Amino acid sequence: MFPNKYDVIVVGGGHAGSEAAAAAANLGSKTLLVTMNLQNIAQMSCNPAMGGIAKGQIVREIDALGGYSGIVSDSSAIQFKMLNKSKGPAMWSPRVQSDRMRFSETWRLMLENTPNLDFYQEMVSGLIVENDEIVGIRTSLGLEIRSKTVILTNGTFLNGLIHIGDKNFGGGRAGESASTGITKDLIDFGFKAGRMKTGTPPRVDGRSLDFSKMIEQPGDEHPEKFSYSDKTSRLTKQRLCYMSYTSTQVHELLKEGFEKSPMFNGAIKSSGPRYCPSIEEKINRFADKDRHQLFVEPEGWNTVEYYINGFSTSLSEDVQYKALKEVAGFENVKFFRPGYAIEYDYFPPTQLRHTLETKLVSGLYFAGQINGTTGYEEAASQGLMAGINAHLKAKEKGEFILKRNEAYIGVLIDDLITKGTEEPYRMFTSRAEYRTLLRQDNADFRLTPMAHKLGLASDERMKTMEKKQEKSNAFIQFFKDTSVKPEIINPILEVKDSALVKQSDKLFKPFSRPNITMDDMRKIDNVEAFIKENDIDEEVLQQTEIQVKYAGYIEKEKNNADKLTRLEGIRIPENFDYSKLKSLSYEALEKLRAIKPVTVSQASRISGVSPNDISVLLVYMGR
Structure with a gap:
């Protein structure tokens, strides 16, 4: 078998x-x-x-x-x-x-x-x-x-x-x-x-909703995609999502179910996601708020089932239903299934x-x-x-x-x-x-x-990435090498209320200003010519703009990351005896024994291990 x-x-x-x-x-x-x-x-x-x-x-x-x-x-x-x-x-x-x-x-x-x-x-x-x-x-x-x-x-x-x-x-x-x-x-x-x-919210029948009472939430005008593979394509049509709001009346109806709520009666003792609370937790935690956003999301291209994002709940099904009927657009709502919590x-x-x-x-x-x-x-x-x-x-x-x-x-x-x-x-x-x-x-x-x-990425995927990287690097170098005269760049800067220049300078400099975009740069003839001659696509345009504008920040983070790498390189023996380090705090000793960090860098990130404890460890290891 x-x-x-x-x-x-x-x-x-x-x-x-x-x-x-x-x-x-x-x-x-x-x-x-x-x-x-x-x-x-x-x-x-x-x-x-x-x-x-x-x-x-x-x-x-x-x-x-x-x-x-x-x-x-x-x-x-x-x-x-x-x-x-x-x-x-x-x-x-x-x-x-x-x-x-x-x-x-x-x-x-x-x-x-x-x-x-x-x-x-x-x-x-x-x-x-x-x-x-x-x-x-x-x-x-x-x-x-x-x-x-x-x-x-x-x-x-x-x-x-x-x-x-x-x-x-x-x-x-x-x-x-x-x-x-x-x-x-x-x-x-x-x-x-x-x-x-x-937890999860109720699923409802879209045929029972009045979308005219909700706020439309369209997708991007020029949608991108997730995968770098050419096996997928960008969307040419999209489905609308919608937004509505709870109200004080909705909150009062929900509160009627708090007595039987497993969140408040002790039935649920475990921790839930702090950043995705249930609707009853929101009402309880943010008592000063008289409304909360609800996103009404279709479950697919053709189905009538909708997901009510923001209304996660474990209240009884009758309370869920009665409260949701008071939300604009949900007056005649029909449930596919109620929300629930799971431990x-x-x-x-x-x-x-x-x-x-x-x-x-x-x-x-x-x-x-x-x-x-x-x-x-x-x-x-x-x-x-x-x-x-x-x-x-x-x-x-x-x-x-x-x-x-x-x-x-x-x-x-x-x-x-x-x-x-x-x-x-x-x-x-x-x-x-x-x-x-x-x-x-x-x-x-x-x-x-x-x-x-x-062996997970194919040769084809690797070549595609390398080609994109070469194009991006070449385009960045073009901005570093190419000069622009004041009479060409100043009209662009003037429209953006950006300081004018008095002499020729490399394109990289005005492009690195926060309010100057790639679209602005494309108004310059030789920039647009470079794009066409080198068949530069949207991904490379975006990559180049980010690299130019954030060059200083990127370099600074790379330097900080290099410092981290040096500590990552100092490995701690697998069965290291921390009790030898008499100057370690008791909390650090307990945490280090329990977690058994592989490197000094990892040890430094353990809650309860202080910089002083790391210094003790480095001294002992001859660093």
């Missing part, structure tokens, strides 16, 4: 599991994806969208590394927006509204067309460990399947408990049963476990290495919500990294780790294993200290060479 032994078994078919299985199989490992329902591969359990603030950068990074999320997002997109365009390019974040059914179908078909990948539908109820090393899995039917490595990507299914008002029942997602057995095994192996909570098991990620391999059991990897994260993008990126590293482990090769100055994915994983998390972790641009370097526009420059070396 199964081969004698797999290289990699992936447990769970969500966003993390799908990326993990694709990466391991594409690298050449004999891979098995085991999930409870093969019809729900890469299901969008919550909002039908990919990307957003910092999350969009992660999707671009996954794509640059040879993952599938960007291609699937483009193939199933119904609307595209580049968020934060009014801010600097380090903050620009792509986001697509997706067709939920097409997203899952595209993922399923891409996985089926991936060589080396087998599928099996059943619940995994246990793990087989011998001498602190994973050797396989056990299913609910009692089957034992052997493997060199195992990746757990269980999402919200581990002992999942769904709450709607004062009712609760086991489940990993609406209409699907919870997964049992794995948590007990892991605790028996010595792992620490915890509980987290997330599930997670394992504090300080129990992992940077490869996402567990410290306690060799060959066992965790990715996604099992590590305390929230969001498809965060899960997918962990799945990709776990899939790569499980393959490398199975083939007895080195490890693949991204540093904080190389990718948002590197920031995410380092934050998790170094600081841990006691609430669902969500990525933000503010978490990345080198965000000017980690922009969404340059993910291919940063990561495609690494993916090509691994």
Whole structure:
């Protein structure tokens, strides 16, 4: 029924599991994806969208590394927006509204067309460990399947408990049963476990809504796309989203259900996502606000189902319905299903290495919500990294780790294993200290060479990236080398109320002014001529403008990153005895023993480890 032994078994078919299985199989490992329902591969359990603030950068990074999320997002997109365009390019974040059914179908078909990948539908109820090393899995039917490595990507299914008002029942997602057995095994192996909570809003029938009472939310006039691959294309048509608001009347009706609310009556004891609170939490936490935004998002090209973003709730279904009817445009609303909260098991990620391999059991990897994260993008990126590293482990090769100055994915994983998390972790641009370097526009420059070396990015993808980089570098050099006379540049500067120049200067100088754009530069004949002669596309135009305008900031961050790299290079022996360092604070001693940092740089980021503690460590190590 199964081969004698797999290289990699992936447990769970969500966003993390799908990326993990694709990466391991594409690298050449004999891979098995085991999930409870093969019809729900890469299901969008919550909002039908990919990307957003910092999350969009992660999707671009996954794509640059040879993952599938960007291609699937483009193939199933119904609307595209580049968020934060009014801010600097380090903050620009792509986001697509997706067709939920097409997203899952595209993922399923891409996985089926991936060589080396087998599928099996059943619940995994246990793990087989011998001498602190994973050797396989056990299913609910009692089957034992052997493997060199195992990746757990269980999402919200581990002992999942769904709450709607004062009712609760086991489940990993609406209409699907919870997964049992794995948590007990892991605790028996010595792992620490915890509980987290997330939630989702009601889904409604669009035929019952009055969109004329809402505010239209169109996509970008000139939509871009996620993937750097030429296998996907930009949208030529888009679906509208809409916005409405709650009111004081809506809030009062919702408050009537607080007595039975699991959020307030003690039924839910676990932490939920701070930055995506339920509507009842918003009303309670922001009592001074008399209204909150609601985004009304279509679930696909043709379906009438709509997702009410901003109305996540675990209140009883009758309270949800009564309150939502008071929102403008929802007077005759019909529910497809009510919102709910779900509690599930997670394992504090300080129990992992940077490869996402567990410290306690060799060959066992965790990715996604099992590590305390929230969001498809965060899960997918962990799945990709776990899939790569499980393959490398199975083939007895080195490890693949991204540093904080190389990718948002590197920031995410380092934050998790170094600081841990006691609430669902969500990525933000503010978490990345080198965000000017980690922009969404340059993910291919940063990561495609690494993916090509691994074997995940094709020669074709590598050549495309190199060609784009050559064009961008040549165009930047053109601005540095080409002079412009005052009589040509001053009319452009005058229109923008920018200081005029008195003598000829290189084009780079006026172009670097914040209020002068590429469109302004294109009014100069030799600039437009260079663009046409060198067949420069929109991606290169954007890349060049960012490199010119932010040259100073980029250089400064590169210098700071170089300093970080020097500390990253000072490795701490695996079984280092911190008790020898008599000058360490007690808190630092406890934290260093528990987390076991690999480098001095990682040690410096541990909460409770002071600069003085790092100095003690450096002195002891002869630095």
